[in-house]
Amino acid sequence: MNETAGIKGKPHVVVLGCNFGGLTAARFIKEKSGDAIDVTVIDRKPYLVFVPNIQMEVFADNDPEEKLQMQFYHFLKQDGSTFLQAEVKEIDVDAKSVTITPTERPGAASEKVQYDYLVIALGCKLDYAALPGFAEYGHTVSDTYYGNKLRRYLFGGQYKGGPIAIGTARFQMGTKGRPDWIPNMTSACEGPPLELSLGLSALLEERKWGSAKNITLFTQGEWIAEDAGIPLVKEFLHMAVDQMGMSYVNQTQDIKEITKDGIEFVNGKSVEAELKIVLPNWVAHDFMKQLPIVDEMGFVVTDLYMRNPDHPEILAVGDCAALTAPKLGGIGDQQARIVAQQIAKDMGKLDGEEKEMKLEPVVMCFGDMGHHKAFYIHSDLIYGGKTGVMKMGHKYFMMKVGFKEAYFMMGGKTPGWGIKLTELLGG
Numbered sequence: 001m002n003e004t005a006g007i008k009g010k011p012h013v014v015v016l017g018c019n020f021g022g023l024t025a026a027r028f029i030k031e032k033s034g035d036a037i038d039v040t041v042i043d044r045k046p047y048l049v050f051v052p053n054i055q056m057e058v059f060a061d062n063d064p065e066e067k068l069q070m071q072f073y074h075f076l077k078q079d080g081s082t083f084l085q086a087e088v089k090e091i092d093v094d095a096k097s098v099t100i101t102p103t104e105r106p107g108a109a110s111e112k113v114q115y116d117y118l119v120i121a122l123g124c125k126l127d128y129a130a131l132p133g134f135a136e137y138g139h140t141v142s143d144t145y146y147g148n149k150l151r152r153y154l155f156g157g158q159y160k161g162g163p164i165a166i167g168t169a170r171f172q173m174g175t176k177g178r179p180d181w182i183p184n185m186t187s188a189c190e191g192p193p194l195e196l197s198l199g200l201s202a203l204l205e206e207r208k209w210g211s212a213k214n215i216t217l218f219t220q221g222e223w224i225a226e227d228a229g230i231p232l233v234k235e236f237l238h239m240a241v242d243q244m245g246m247s248y249v250n251q252t253q254d255i256k257e258i259t260k261d262g263i264e265f266v267n268g269k270s271v272e273a274e275l276k277i278v279l280p281n282w283v284a285h286d287f288m289k290q291l292p293i294v295d296e297m298g299f300v301v302t303d304l305y306m307r308n309p310d311h312p313e314i315l316a317v318g319d320c321a322a323l324t325a326p327k328l329g330g331i332g333d334q335q336a337r338i339v340a341q342q343i344a345k346d347m348g349k350l351d352g353e354e355k356e357m358k359l360e361p362v363v364m365c366f367g368d369m370g371h372h373k374a375f376y377i378h379s380d381l382i383y384g385g386k387t388g389v390m391k392m393g394h395k396y397f398m399m400k401v402g403f404k405e406a407y408f409m410m411g412g413k414t415p416g417w418g419i420k421l422t423e424l425l426g427g
């Protein structure tokens with residue numbers, strides 16, 4: 001096995017994963033610590049997928065692969081970072097090394113990469129394989145492959161105008177190291193079903209395929225998307241169910257099986273559906289589960305500075321972190337900035353005036369509603385805060401589209417994950 005160590009003898013920061021969390025972390029780490037460190041970024045693919053906008057492109061009959069994959073190599077090169085296209089196979093926290101296998105061509109030999117700091121931003125496994133019937137009868141929009149499959153179904157003449165069920169499978173969080181103000185959540189990310197239901201209603205009307213009345217939203221607990229805060233959810237359901245005519249099924253506990261005719265739930269209920277659009281459980285990658293730095297479910301345990309308490313040289317960003325609940329890119333973005341600051345602090349590069357940031361998560365998202373409108377949610381109610389804002393309209397659609405453009409132009413180094421844009425446009 002070959003050994004690739006810190007290349008120029010400086011502290012070697014290795015960032016695992018280069019989607020939202022990893023790219024932003026790598027870029028801010030380099031900006032803050034500059035020549036004091038070497039940065040190596042490892043991902044199995046050389047591009048980022050802008051996941052939140054897949055539904056919009058699919059419902060506009062655009063190929064999301066064309067619009068939403070961003071090559072990031074030149075941004076890393078411009079920063080002076082090294083990119084390795086490889087699969088991360090193993091982390092040895094005692095030897096401070098990572099075993100990788102290059103992915104450009106099959107048959108590559110494994111290598112070890114030594115680190116002084118390890119930033120884990122590997123996201124989660126979206127466990128569709130564990131959902132019985134998904135491969136045969138399920139649809140989703142969490143990557144461009146499945147986005148295009150749904151696009152072919154809708155626009156290729158397969159959809160017959162029948163009922164549609166939209167919801168998520170049950171999520172299981174760990175408890176180790178989790179502060180009590182981050183409550184247990186039964187869904188990893190339940191904004192997408194809200195967005196899908198509104199976007200699809202608009203599409204059904206525009207194409208004269210049906211209306212909101214075709215759609216049933218389902219959830220494990222009492223309230224769908226409870227991470228947005230119950231008052232906002234009630235407002236949403238008043239619009240979607242009472243005014244638009246969608247159906248709502250709650251307390252399902254979990255998806256038992258997706259069948260040709262619908263979805264069966266663990267509580268014995270079922271929903272009839274021709275089209276079943278679901279998000280699965282977000283689970284830790286298999287090789288992470290046995291590590292001494294993770295909780296019972298395999299998510300990386302950290303303090304509010306995103307450092308593992310037993311191995312402070314290991315930091316976590318994004319969906320793989322135990323403290324990221326719900327699993328939102330916006331929370332990962334905040335963590336990426338915290339991690340960059342922590343490493344800069346160790347390098348003596350922190351400006352004396354700079355306030356040390358710690359994790360203060362907010363739920364922030366722009367959701368497509370079709371008809372060139374979007375909703376905007378900014379809430380910390382789930383964490384016991386007092387902010388709970390939901391707005392809707394054309395300008396939020398422009399902000400959703402604009403954020404993606406800004407993200408691609410700036411290579412993940414945006415001023416913020418949307419909040420500042422909102423302030424800029426007057427809330």
Ligand SMILES: Cc1cc2nc3c(=O)[nH]c(=O)nc-3n(C[C@H](O)[C@H](O)[C@H](O)COP(=O)(O)OP(=O)(O)OC[C@H]3O[C@@H](n4cnc5c(N)ncnc54)[C@H](O)[C@@H]3O)c2cc1C
Binds near residue numbers: 020044142319
């Ligand atoms: C449909 C949908 C809509 C969403 N909408 C929003 C939204 O509006 N707002 C919001 O804030 N969030 C949204 N999210 C959540 C958001 O997409 C995630 O929180 C975000 O992608 C997490 O970023 P990450 O970098 O932590 O992980 P990921 O995006 O999962 O990236 C992980 C990276 O690690 C790489 N990787 C994984 N394992 C390995 C390995 N073993 N070896 C090498 N590389 C590996 C992957 O290739 C990938 O590039 C949405 C999610 C979905 C599914």
